[in-house]
Amino acid sequence: MPVFVGAGTSSFMKDTGGVGFSTATTTTRNALSGVRPGQIIFNHTTNLPEYYNGSSWIAIDSPPIISSVSPTEVDSTAGGNVTFTINGDRFSVGATVKLVSNTGVELTPSPVTRVSATQLTAVIAKNSFVNAQEPYDVKVINASGLSTVLADQINVDSAPTWNTSAGTVATILDNATGTHATLSATDAEGDTIAYSVVSGSIPAGTSLNSSTGVISGDPTNVNSSTTSSFNARATANSKTTDRSFSIVVNPTLDGTSSGRAFSTLSAFAALNTLSSVGYYDRWTTLGGAVTAFNQKLYYDGSDTWYVTSPSHSGDGAMMNGSAFGYQESPGLGAFKAIGINRNHLRRASGSGIWSYISSWAVSDFLGVALAASSDSQGSHPNGDSESSPIDLVGNQTSLESSWVTLEYYNHTGTTNYTTAQKNALRAAVTELNFKTAWCGITGDDDGQSTSNYSNTNWRNSTPIYSNSQGGTPATIFFKDTDGQTQKLMAGQSNSNEHMTVCVWSHNAALIMGSGGTNLFGTGGGAAYTGGMKTTKMIMPDQFNGEVGQSSTSFACPLYNSTIGRLNSRNVLLYK
DSSP states (O other): OOOEOOOOOOOOEEETEEEEEEEEEHHHHHHOSSOOOOEEEEEEEEEEEEEHHHHHEEEEEOOEEEEEEEEEEEOOOSSSSEEEEEEEEETTOEEEEEEEOOTSSSSSOOEEEEEEEEEEEEEEEEEGGGGGGGGGEEEEOOOOOOOOEEEEEEESSSOOOEEEEEEEEEEETTTTOOOOOOOOOOOTTOOOOEEEEEEEETTEEEOOTTTTOOOOOOOOOOOOOOOEEEEEEEEEEEEEEEEEEEEEEEEEOOOOSSSGSSSSHHHHTOOOOOSSEEEEEEEOOTTTOOEEEEEEEEOOOOOOEEEEEEETTTSSSSTTTOTTOOOOOSSSEEEEEEEOOOOOOOOTTTTTTTTTTTSTTTTTHSOOOOOOOOOOBBSSOOOOOOSOOOOOOSSSSOSSSSEEOOEEEEETEEEEEEHHHHHHHHHOOBBBBGGGGGEEEEEEEEESSSSTTTOOOOOSSOGGGOSSSOOOOOOEEEOOOOOEHHHHEEBBSSSSSSSSEEEOSSOOOOEEESSSSSSTOSSSSSSSSSSSSSGGGGGSSSSEEOTTTEEEEEEEEEOTTTTTTTTTOOOOOOO
16 A cells, blocks of 8 residues: 655655655645645646746646648748648647747747647648748747747748759850740749849840740840850749759851851851842852852842852953843944954844844743844954954864863952862852853854754764864863763854854753754754753863864853843853
């Protein structure tokens, strides 16, 4: 049997297993009299031992422990309440909870429910929280007055989350306009996000829309590839998240400088930087084959073309003062054929009627009508003729013994292309503009009946004169860089003192002659079709010819009145 020693609040229980305090409820404890400091009881109401300090009863207790709280984010604008679950240990009956801001403001949840000694729940309105005062501490106060705090647990609103991956968000040309990139972030609470640049910079000339994240504008021109690096910030209800991005701006290869030289004509044409019909100077590398150089271009309203003129030593340009379809001086008509150091000249009479070809549909091939003139022989009255590309003395039985090398004239540099530039241009072009087709002319090309030669292929390399029964044939031959040859025109007619005119592009050809049926079909018939034998013939490497007795032979670009002449030269357009 336990034995009680003493009485009242000073009593204690003694047994074989130890001793114990007397017990009381809070009500009976408060009714005691004569209590002295240091006396101890066990309070059955609080289930805690207590001691008297001379004025009040003090519970003897251990402070609570907080291990976690959930949730840790509160959307203060969402409305309604939020219930926090607080996990830990030694939560007493009657424990209370305080949520303490970073400025010391205490929020008091209600109700606070003691689920167990290891868990509490606390309910409070969401709009009680202020974003500027986050983070909030969680404080638990036991009935004994002992408390504990878990700091910086509750944030007000979630920080936004980036959708756009860090790194390069766009690679653009400096002539690009409109939208270049769109930065995107989301907010868990659905708050509106604002975008800004907090360090670095986006490309000059562009701007960031703070509401949409769109980066747009016209970047300032650059001379080389330029990277703009920047840190962007997404802000949602004052919560922020930063991320690093970059935009690469490359120079638009529009040919306006050596540093902006374009590579291919098709790539340049796709830029649509030319607006008016006419000539332009632009830099190019011709597919990267040569160092950038300034090249003349021509824009015809829909397509862009390279411009050059053939030339060779001593003449400056092939027949550069005379052209088929070109009225050079008043009273001369549209055409004159001139031979070097020859008296055999062709001129137009004052009547301006070239009766023997005026009825042929030349315009169907060229897109422009050729001027008509009469057929006659005599001396040139004005003395303004230029040298022809081929000066062939008569009475031959084959081609001239040597081929003459052609050069090509750079109208921007006002000099011939370098060998590298010429070869690179040759390699790049495959199409000759039909409005600047090659033009071939023969004078006094009379001969015998053509019946024996009606099946002769004009695109092969066989000379005509060597197979002729006589007469004075006149033929021009071109050779490409691969050594392939082709006769580009043959004027064999069966009448004396007449002319033949040929025009040809890369894929079409016409022949017109006076004084009877010519060798290859009247008016550009089926026997004279197909244009250049190879695309490399568009810029032939060499020329040669055959003439008999007093005949003459010429070749030059066809003059086009719309395109005009450059540096007193007829031009070829090609791409």
